[in-house]
Amino acid sequence: MILRFIVIRIMIAASLCTSLCVAIGGPSSAPAIAADDPVVLIDGYIPRFAQKKEMNRLYDQAFDELQHAVLTRQARGQNLECSVQILTELAWLIQYTNFKARVEKRMADLRQSLDLPAERQRAVLEQSQVDGSWGGCYEEWFLRVWASADPAKELAFRHQRPSHPLKFLDKIDSPEKIRAHMAALKVSRVSEEGRDHRKELNLTVTGLGQLLFLKDLAPVIGPALPRDAVATGLRKFMDEEWQDPATGYWGPWYEVDGKIVKTEDLSITFHIASYRAGNVPLLDKLIRKTLAIRGRQYPFGWHDRDTQNNHHSYDVARLLRFGWPQMGLEERAKTQAELFIITARARRLSINGVGEFDLRPYSSIDQAYYFGVSLFDEIGYFRPSRRFWINRQPDDADELRAQILANINRFGVNSPMMAEARRKLLARD
Secondary structure (H helix, E strand, O other), X not given: OHHHHHHHHHHHHHHHHHHHOHHHOOOOOOOOOOOOOOEEEEOOOEEEEHHHHHHHHHHHHHHHHHHHHHHHHHXXXXXXXXXXXXXXXXXXXXXXXXXXXXXXXXXXXXXXXXOOOHHHHHHHHOOOOOOOOOOOOOOOHHHHHHHHHHHHHHHHHOOOOOOOOOHHHHHHOXXXXXXXXXXXXXXXXXXXXXXXXXXHHHHHHHHHHHHHHOHHHHHHHOOOOOHHHHHHHHHHHHHHHHOOOOOOOOOOEEEEOOEEEEOOOHHHHHHHHHHOOOOOOOHHHHHHHHHHOOOOEOOOOOEEOOEOOHHHHHHHHHHHHHHHHHOOHHHHHHHHHHHHHHHHHHHHHOEOOOXXXXXXXXXXXXXXXXXXXHHHHHOOOOOHHHOOOOOXXXXXXXXXXXXXXXXXXXXXXXXXXXXXXXXXXHXXX
């Protein structure tokens, strides 16, 4: 059985790592947070904001009920693309701002959207005639940028061009503009402004990183944007003004009591390294830091809600893939042990016996299936060519692949994320 094999290999790799990996570090403990402090720094640099605790107290129950309604109806085969976008924006408002009026408005919008006919829900998958973006039920520019990356990749995959020019990119259409935009997002002043830029920074990097760095997207962007120059400007900002020279990581910075506090963010670092195909400075330090933050809570470590989910595990696995060729013995031992644990946990906890992924950590079905499939693909569960860290085929790989594909086909969700999940499953060596 695959799990017995995994357990045996974990024991072997872990025993190697016990004597070799002391320098890599372990979990950190976090002290209790005082409820009345506007911001508390865990380990001296990880911020915890009273604002977020208050917003969760006010809106968590209503949000959870709406999320459950969306996921339940999606599982029954209903198309709720517009509702999912509003739900995603609502989650950002609750977790990263104190904008109560906007939260109330978006909650009302979400409830109304659940009554929209299917054609109105699907309409948000179409490109805007006004500015050329996708994501018609988002209000924030950065969310529309993020939502536009996957449709652009779908067009590139089919060797097609967009119906309308991508005018939404005019906002960052020079090296100077993109540098100024990113610099404004890099530092958050949450106590003064009521807005934590962390999510906005991450999704801006995710959207623009794909649109500017992925070679296949150049024909989709078109000649109006000086893509190479803007991409160079973004890369220069990342490497010269943002990356931490001590760790190789990127993350949001916070101004607290007049001082700048820098953080190490797994997701932001993953997106930058991934869309640059691992060609980033200080990769050796980056990998060492990735292994060191295993025990910390996401986004400053791997864990989310006291466990690991497929999204964050996928980020870790891809970063470790980039670093594998230059790792020494101790780091390879640590990497093998961690990837065995990730594999066993994902196989046991994130998916059931008929190939259905657990939807609870996600805003939509396509997210659950995209990140689940992406993790299994990244660790080489289905294809030997992807198996960079071990030379063994799991016993149930073909059966699991068929089960997941059957579920994807049953749901009938035709989003770009689901299309990409399907392509990864259908790929063969």
